[in-house]
Amino acid sequence: MLDLIIRNVVLPDERPGQDIGIKDGRIVDIRPALDIEAVEEIDGGGYLLSPPFVDSHFHMDATLSYGRPRVNASGTLLEGIRLWGELKPELTHADIKDRAHRLCRWAIAKGNLAIRTHVDICDPSLIAVEALLEVRSDLRPFIDIQLVAFPQDGFYRDPTAEALLLKALDKGVDVVGGIPHFERTMAEGARSVQRLCEIAAERGLLVDMHCDESDDPLSRHIETLAYQTQRLGLHGRVTGSHLTSMHSMDNYYVSKLMALIQEAQVHAVAN
Numbered sequence: 001m002l003d004l005i006i007r008n009v010v011l012p013d014e015r016p017g018q019d020i021g022i023k024d025g026r027i028v029d030i031r032p033a034l035d036i037e038a039v040e041e042i043d044g045g046g047y048l049l050s051p052p053f054v055d056s057h058f059h060m061d062a063t064l065s066y067g068r069p070r071v072n073a074s075g076t077l078l079e080g081i082r083l084w085g086e087l088k089p090e091l092t093h094a095d096i097k098d099r100a101h102r103l104c105r106w107a108i109a110k111g112n113l114a115i116r117t118h119v120d121i122c123d124p125s126l127i128a129v130e131a132l133l134e135v136r137s138d139l140r141p142f143i144d145i146q147l148v149a150f151p152q153d154g155f156y157r158d159p160t161a162e163a164l165l166l167k168a169l170d171k172g173v174d175v176v177g178g179i180p181h182f183e184r185t186m187a188e189g190a191r192s193v194q195r196l197c198e199i200a201a202e203r204g205l206l207v208d209m210h211c212d213e214s215d216d217p218l219s220r221h222i223e224t225l226a227y228q229t230q231r232l233g234l235h236g237r238v239t240g241s242h243l244t245s246m247h248s249m250d251n252y253y254v255s256k257l258m259a260l261i262q263e264a265q266v267h268a269v270a271n
Ligand SMILES: [Zn+2]
Pocket: 057, 058, 059, 118, 210, 241
């Protein structure tokens, strides 16, 4: 006796008319016209049945805040960051939790059952960290939420960021984040990449860094990220998010860079 059979679905490899047998929370059989009883049966109606979707880059503390405190008139990242800075003092624990819960309910309903979300740690009260840790725990039976400690105002540009980032990790935030292209200079950006990778290595954590989120072809922090990953033996545990400056880079340089990224097994989230 199975717990559940979902009948008559199409699989992602396009096999039609399949039945899925589930026991103790695991798929135990996949075949057409499964001849066994189950506690519950669902008619899949010939629709696609796929593994859940994964959202690999999100900012849940800012979700559903469009127009607060006003709309981004220029549409640029820098105005977006300024707007977030204006909104931050107004945020409350209840407001962040409410917006995050609403977003997660939509995500779950659409089959998105894993979200990696950055959370801004440049706030002495760590209000967003506290709220999203609770959301992660509240919704654990339904969705996997992974939190990234994100120093939005710059790891070195904001003199309080390092202590706050460490505090956020102590509270249970999962991943070390960064924003090297927002530091005051390229050198400071590179130094932040090194320090943040060292923190991850010391604590056995993953890294996911906002990296080179600009059109500047000389924004090359992904090179430093790949190098530090290699140096610290973090292969396969590091992600570069955005990497948008790559489209402006010189082709020869990119041909060398791609090999370094591959060698360090750095993942790319190209959103
Ligand atoms: Zn982001």
